[in-house]
Amino acid sequence: MSQMSLFDDLTAAAPDLNPYADGLHRRQLGRGAWLDLRPGWVIRPDLLMEQLSERVPWYGERRQMYDRVIDVPRLLSFHGPQDRWPHPMLERMRSELSAHYRPELGEDFVSAGLCLYRNGRDSVAWHGDRIGRSAGEDTMVVIVSLGGVRRLALRPRGGGRGLQVPMSSGDVVVMGGSCQRTWDHCVPKMHEATRSRISVQYRVADVR
Numbered sequence: 458m459s460q461m462s463l464f465d466d467l468t469a470a471a472p473d474l475n476p477y478a479d480g481l482h483r484r485q486l487g488r489g490a491w492l493d494l495r496p497g498w499v500i501r502p503d504l505l506m507e508q509l510s511e512r513v514p515w516y517g518e519r520r521q522m523y524d525r526v527i528d529v530p531r532l533l534s535f536h537g538p539q540d541r542w543p544h545p546m547l548e549r550m551r552s553e554l555s556a557h558y559r560p561e562l563g564e565d566f567v568s569a570g571l572c573l574y575r576n577g578r579d580s581v582a583w584h585g586d587r588i589g590r591s592a593g594e595d596t597m598v599v600i601v602s603l604g605g606v607r608r609l610a611l612r613p614r615g616g617g618r619g620l621q622v623p624m625s626s627g628d629v630v631v632m633g634g635s636c637q638r639t640w641d642h643c644v645p646k647m648h649e650a651t652r653s654r655i656s657v658q659y660r661v662a663d664v665r
């Protein structure tokens with residue numbers, strides 16, 4: 458094997474990123490909320506998914522629900538600005554997203570929240586990311602989706618017509634403007650068999 462083809466083989470084995478602005482599309486939701494959709498940002502997303510499944514320190518969470526304690530139906534891992542992040546691609550995505558959105562957002566994304574949906578029974582219930590500044594201010598929450606296809610469902614708070622956005626491996630969805638205050642979102646359970654999925658969410662300081 459020549460040097461060149463050996464080099465090609467090595468680089469071919471790594472996840473990578475397409476230019477973010479290519480194929481980026483904004484959709485206005487109303488009430489000051491919008492979604493940015495960037496399909497196919499990550500190159501070799503399933504490889505990144507596999508590497509993250511192994512390297513991320515996943516933990517389960519239990520929550521009080523009325524008089525019972527129940528398992529949260531997904532695994533989690535949270536990485537703030539002071540932490541060592543478990544994969545260099547997580548930091549590279551953070552800095553490319555920050556560079557793209559900084560002029561509009563006025564600050565950088567600083568945290569990566571990861572969720573692992575092991576199968577179609579794992580899910581996240583209706584909520585807005587309203588812990589911290591996002592309770593009263595516009596912000597952006599970025600979702601990078603890896604692995605099995607799932608849907609992000611959104612509905613206006615207080616009623617009205619909702620929508621569903623399919624998220625495939627390597628796709629990015631950004632919830633922007635007033636979205637966390639004026640809309641709720643969820644990842645519904647699926648009845649069909651589905652591959653596991655990892656969601657990486659980037660947020661600014663003091664937003665959860």
Ligand SMILES: O=C(O)CCC(=O)C(=O)O
Nearest residue numbers: 572581586600644656658
């Ligand atoms: O799985 C996703 O992409 C969304 C997760 C989510 O909404 C959250 O963790 O706040």
Ligand SMILES: [Fe+2]
Nearest residue numbers: 584585586642
């Ligand atoms: Fe959320």
